[in-house]
Amino acid sequence: MxxxxxxxxxxxxxxxxxxxxxxxxxxxxxxxxxxxxxxxxxxxxxxxxxxxxxxxxxxxxxxxxxxxxxxxxxxxxxxxxxxxxxxxxxxxxxxxxxxxxxxxxxxxxxxxxxxxxxxxxxxxxxxxxxxxxxxxxDCTGDLNNDDIEELMAKWSGIVFARNLVNTPANDLYPETLANEAMKLKELGVDVKVFGKEEIEKIGMKAYLSVARGSNREPKLIVMEYMKGEGAPISFVGKGLTYDSGGYSLKPNDGMKTMKSDMGGSAAVIGAIKAIAEAKLKVNVVGVVAACENMLDGGAYKPGDIIGSLRGLSIEVDNTDAEGRLTLADAVTYSEMNYSPKLMVELATLTGACVVAMGEHRSGVLGNDAESIEHVLKCAKLENERAWSLPYGKDYQDLNKSDIADIKNSGGRWGGASSAGEFVGAFIEKTKWVHVDIAGPAFNSAPFMEQPKGGTGHMVKTLYRIAKENK
The missing domain is CATH 3.40.220.10 (Leucine Aminopeptidase, subunit E, domain 1)
Structure with missing residues (x-):
């Protein structure tokens, strides 16, 4: 165009x-x-x-x-x-x-x-x-070519993200998602992909536990766009290319759209594509722990106690609360390796968030009120719907375990907040914002200007966060 x-x-x-x-x-x-x-x-x-x-x-x-x-x-x-x-x-x-x-x-x-x-x-x-x-x-005011170029960069990222989300899981799995991310190299992004043996050496035990039930090898995808100065911003996206629920098996209708469970990773990859195409003078790192959540004789089970890169033991209460396990290791990896000045983590994490917010609005929480407000402001400026979720110690307490350091499900009540706080438990000192995009990442029907299917939700918000945090 x-x-x-x-x-x-x-x-x-x-x-x-x-x-x-x-x-x-x-x-x-x-x-x-x-x-x-x-x-x-x-x-x-x-x-x-x-x-x-x-x-x-x-x-x-x-x-x-x-x-x-x-x-x-x-x-x-x-x-x-x-x-x-x-x-x-x-x-x-x-x-x-x-x-x-x-x-x-x-x-x-x-x-x-x-x-x-x-x-x-x-x-x-x-x-x-x-x-x-x-x-x-004669009628577009002070619209200029820079505005058009920026719009087209963001649109390119949105289309890339939509196509990733819309691709069925038999064709989009960890390896092929990594191959798609590798295309960003053409734009000056340094993309590294780590396989199972390398992930084991890193020590990402929670992530690997989720991946165990699939015959598709997990891929840790790390994208570095370093064109600015100082500490980078980190974007971490949930990368479940398919989620059956594992032994906590989803019903058939619940599985039909689970190709979209990598919507967080699509937003991150799409945003970095947009940032690179616009040639922003910023430092940004994207981290995606890609895998499938399937079940076989080697899959992890409810009642297991697993490890994590942070060193915390995790009681597996529900194998369908898998995304937060992969994210726990992904945010730890990002913090340990990049010491980012801000981390924004995105995930199609909970049905509870859709119940609370509806299908077309993200839920946002974190460990720093100013950072949360900044993300919400950027979302508003980009006209992407987001709203603050309650957060704090009472939701953190829902994740307490009697036999491990933490458990991966806080129960039904306040589920969107307790799930986010689970991920936050693996952050030590970085300013961190969690965005649950379970509703707006994938439309069940056309909504406003968006089509049915993948939306590219939050690509524009991440772009603006990077642009405003030079």
Missing amino acids: KINIGKQNGEIIKFVAKESEIKCDNLKYLVDNNFFNRENGETFLNLKCENPVLLTGLGKPDDITIDTLKVAGLNAGKEANRLKLEKVTVCVPELKNFTRKETALAIIEGLLNSTYNYDNYKKTKCEINLKEITACE
């Missing part, structure tokens, strides 16, 4: 809000006669103008949000594709709650989303006609 700022190049897509002044007689006729009501996302191809114009509604000014702007862009893009338009010029109005630049960027992001289809396994591919978008220079 090519995006420019300039004069008209291709068919015009004109975005129109309700209750705004109508200066064109032809548009007034369409509105007065209910041919075009300017509802959000409504489209109408106006052939009465000198050149055809695809009109797209934005709704009432007071109801317009970044989300609704993206939806308008999405619908306009879908209609442009149906009309087989290859080049379009975007004309945006002045809105009271947003700058023209903000409006243009949100609409263009919506247009980009209209071009995403995961049809890798379909014989008949979706035809995408739209190849070039021009933002009209």
